[in-house]
Amino acid sequence: MSKNHQFETDAIRTQISSTHAQEHSTPLYLTSSFTYEDAEEMRAAFAGENDKNIYSRFSNPNLQELVDKVCLMEKAEAGYAFASGMAAVFSTFAALASAGDHIISCRSIFGSTHTVFNKILPKWKIETTYVDIDKTEDWDKAVQTNSKLLYVETPTNPAVDLIDLAWLGAFAKKHQLILIVDNCFATPYLQQPILFGADLVIHSATKFIDGQGRVLGGITVGRKDLIDEIYAFSRSTGPALSPFNAWVLSKSLETLAVRMDRHCENAMKLAQYLEAHEQVAWVKYPFLPSHPMFEVAKKQMKAGGAVVSFGIKGGLENGVKFLNAIKMCSLTANLGDSRTIVTHPSSTTHAKLSEEERQKVGITAELIRISVGLEHIDDIINDIAQALKTAL
């Protein structure tokens, strides 16, 4: 690993060593276990006295390359790669929280993370209090003597709200909370929460890290002492990423910077187009001056990201007409793909929340989320324009 290169170079030049065949591209280590020269080397591997791999549930060269890369990109000390973003979220909380511990989380979070906090962690008496991301003046009240972990997504899904990461880092420090940031929407290219005091960063690698809608993956990176606990938990419980998916994801990171530049350029143009459209009630995009946290966005993000949300005039009825009229863009639950994706969160990804919970996080029936892809911007805008026209 080099410590002197720029972000783009680390993303390309961080490679595990090649085999005797001297591959230029990293080979795929499709093996469940690893062998030893003799009994002593094997004993030392199990005792943790050498850095030999043992079993792919514990470690594998392809996973190591992915972890090394994301650590460099996020300025993190260590990490562990998981089979999905949710495996990363669940394992991180299960490893760090014990019965009686308390979590503070922003209210607007990914739907399945909400289910983990509301339905799964309470089985082990780990309770969560939600706070509004835009009402930080109330957050002190959420802190209890047993509070241990603080969790946020910024920008949030699907409302694209932001929090000031510098403020958040100071808040976590003041209350001695372990700060965990889901950095999925921003990617390490646009935002590095550890620089603002985050202890751990989580990614659903399924999204922009893969970027082409092929594989699932997740990763947690950050403080070495915390990653050691997450590793100990995961090594025995088995949420590890497959070597093949790790290989795909590591390759994908080579193009993250160029892809994100284009994603952001396209998203900005679409956001401006929507903002000027008479059938659109409102648009949320971090780099639009109309975003309530525009100044904060410019301070902590390199660009606004790929996700634009907007409210269509005429509410649910016109929203359904709009979705049915889409021709080129995809109607699917994913995001962070080279293909533009249109979703209606209140009837799909966030349908499990109660109506009251949805209202609280701003997921109204009129909200439409667009994950802007890498097609030519004129074709994206043309498709959205004709669908809006049909929805009149």
Ligand SMILES: *Cc1c(COP(=O)(O)O)cnc(C)c1O
């Ligand atoms: C998709 C997503 C997840 C979960 O990731 P999977 O790879 O689908 O398990 C977690 N957080 C955010 C913000 C996401 O968008």
